[in-house]
Amino acid sequence: MAGTLVLGKSAFKLLDEIGSGTYAKVYRAIDYQHQREVAIKCMLLDSERYGLLCVVIREINLLLELKHPNIVHLYDIIRRDNEIYLIFEYMNIDLYQYMLRHSRPLSDIQAKVYFYQLLNGLDFCHTNKIFHRDLKPQNLLLDTNGTLKIADFGLARDATIPNRAYSKDIVTLWYRPPEILLGSDVYSSAVDIWSAGCIFAEMLRTAPLFKGDCEISQLFCIFHILGTPNEKLWPGVTLLPHYTCDFPQWQPTCSLGKYLQLTNHQAVDILSRCLIYPAEQRLTAKQALQHSYFVQEDEPTS
Numbered sequence: 536m537a538g539t540l541v542l543g544k545s546a547f548k549l550l551d552e553i554g555s556g557t558y559a560k561v562y563r564a565i566d567y568q569h570q571r572e573v574a575i576k577c578m579l580l581d582s583e584r585y586g587l588l589c590v591v592i593r594e595i596n597l598l599l600e601l602k603h604p605n606i607v608h609l610y611d612i613i614r615r616d617n618e619i620y621l622i623f624e625y626m627n628i629d630l631y632q633y634m635l636r637h638s639r640p641l642s643d644i645q646a647k648v649y650f651y652q653l654l655n656g657l658d659f660c661h662t663n664k665i666f667h668r669d670l671k672p673q674n675l676l677l678d679t680n681g682t683l684k685i686a687d688f689g690l691a692r693d694a695t696i697p698n699r700a701y702s703k704d705i706v707t708l709w710y711r712p713p714e715i716l717l718g719s720d721v722y723s724s725a726v727d728i729w730s731a732g733c734i735f736a737e738m739l740r741t742a743p744l745f746k747g748d749c750e751i752s753q754l755f756c757i758f759h760i761l762g763t764p765n766e767k768l769w770p771g772v773t774l775l776p777h778y779t780c781d782f783p784q785w786q787p788t789c790s791l792g793k794y795l796q797l798t799n800h801q802a803v804d805i806l807s808r809c810l811i812y813p814a815e816q817r818l819t820a821k822q823a824l825q826h827s828y829f830v831q832e833d834e835p836t837s
Contacts, residue, residue, distance in 0.1 A: 540562075540564065540575070542613040542615060542620055543613060543615075544568075545566070545567075545568055545611070545613065545622075546567045546568070547564040547565060547566055547567065547573070547575060548564055548565040548567065549562050549563075549564050549575075550562070550563045550564055550565065551563050553574065558578055558579065559576055559577060559578045560576075560577050561574055561575065561576050561577070562574070562575045562577065563625060566610075566622070571624075571625075572625040573610065573622050573623060573624065573625050574622075574623040574624070574625045574626070575620055575621070575622055575623075576620070576621040576623065577618060577619075577620050578591060578618065578619050578620075578621075579617060579618055580617050580618070580619055590689045590690075591619060591621075591689075593688070593689070593691070593692075594621075594687075594688045594689045594691070595609070595612055595621070597665060597688045597691050598688055600663065600665075601659065601660060601663065601665065601688075603655075603656055603659040604655075604682070604684075605652045605653070605655045605656030605659070605682075605683060605684055605685060606656050606659065606660070606684055606685050606686075607623055607624060607626065607676055607684045607685065607686040608623065608624040608684075609621060609622070609623055610622040610623065610624065623686075626676035626677060626678050626684060626686075627676075627677060627678050627679055628676070628677050629672065629673050629674070629675060629676050629677065629686075630649070630672035630673070630675040630676075630677060630683070630734070630738075631671070631672035631673045631675075633677055634672060634737070634738065634741055637741075638741065639741060640738070640739050640740055640741050641738045641739065643799065643802070645681075645738075646735065646738040646739055647802075647828070647829065648681060648683075649675075649677075649683045649738060650731070650734075650735045650738065651824065651829055652682065652683040652684075653670075653675060653683060653685065653731055653734065653735075654731065654820045654823045654824050655820075655824060656683075656684065656685040657670075657685070657724075657727055657728075657731060657820040658819075658820035658821050658824060660685070660691075660724075660727070660820075661724040661727070661819065661820050661821075662821075664693055664694040665691055665692070665693055665694065666691060666692055666694060666723075666724050666726060666727055667685065667688065667690070667691050667727050667730075668690040668691055668692060668726060668727070669687060669689070669690040669691075669707060669730075670685070670710060670727055670730035670731060670734065671707045671709070671710050671730065671734070672734060672737065673687075674686050674687040675734070694723075694724065708747060708749075708750070708753050709733065709743040709744075709745055709746055709747070709753070710729070710730040710733045710734065710743075711729075711730075711753065712725070712726050712729035712730070712814070713729075713754065713757055713764070713812060714726075714775070714814055716750050716753055716754050716757075716777070717754070717772070717775040717776065717777045717778050718775050718776030718777035718778075719775055719776070722814065723814060723815075724819070724820070725814035725815065725817045725819075726814070727820075728809050728817045728818060728819070728820065728823070729809065729810060729814075729817065731809060731820075731823075732806055732809030732810040733745065733810070735805075735806055735809070736791075736795060736806060736810075739795055739797065739802070740795055744760070744795075745757050745760070750777075754782075755783065758782065758783070758785045759785050759788065760787065760788055760791070760794060761787055761810065761812070762785055762786050762787040763782050763783065763784050763785045763786075764812050768812060769812035769813050770813065771813075772812070790803070790807075791803060791806055791807050791810065792807075799828075801826070801827050801828035802828055804826070804827075804828065805818070805823060805826045805828045808823075808826075809823065
């Protein structure tokens with residue numbers, strides 16, 4: 536789609552459509568005023584889409600607050616009648632498309648650099664008491680300089696102290712942590728750490744680590760690799776709403792390192808500490824950034 540889009544005092548040259556969903560379309564465009572490439576997210580809002588309006592307002596408020604090199608930048612918000620336009624910095628591709636295009640695991644250094652940037656953006660979010668709650672490769676944007684930025688804050692929420700009940704309808708299935716799958720509605724920023732660990736593993740193998748087709752299937756994928764949780768492995772797990780003693784009893788098939796055929800002790804350690812059943816035992820984003828994986832040379836396993 537080509538042409539000129541005039542929004543108030545701003546004008547944009549539309550280059551092409553780069554995304555389309557039920558409620559929004561995204562265009563690549565040139566901002567004439569600032570002479571920069573942008574992504575324009577256009578949404579139609581009406582009385583029947585009150586829920587969408589709430590999501591949009593939440594995303595706008597959070598993005599206006601979160602200014603960080605590893606979080607996508609929102610330049611402007613323009614309202615026209617029942618349409619709203621979000622003007623973002625343009626990023627070339629998302630991580631999912633990038634991995635799909637290359638169809639092979641990322642190099643060790645590339646995975647490390649992207650994982651570090653993801654954790655850096657997450658640390659800023661969590662320091663500001665915000666959970667993203669929908670981390671997945673499609674929501675991580677890349678540019679030609681190798682910069683990664685977290686995007687799509689539609690499901691993000693402000694944290695509260697003390698923790699209160701939140702929605703359980705969060706996080707795309709393959710990146711959803713086990714406490715949510717087992718029905719917990721009280722959770723912390725550790726939900727994002729689990730998702731980040733899943734994404735890191737995917738970068739190292741080009742396929743999702745846990746690939747279920749429904750919630751119970753997703754749980755079984757996790758159990759099959761990490762072992763079926765019990766009170767010794769995960770204190771309190773039997774009290775979660777969807778836990779049952781009828782779950783198949785799997786022992787861990789092998790270590791994550793062997794399962795993923797990783798040859799780096801530090802990569803195995805940081806991944807394993809992101810994918811721990813008890814959420815309170817997972818690394819925080821800040822702790823993960825200080826992990827020796829990011830400061831030591833790669834060391835092959837025996």
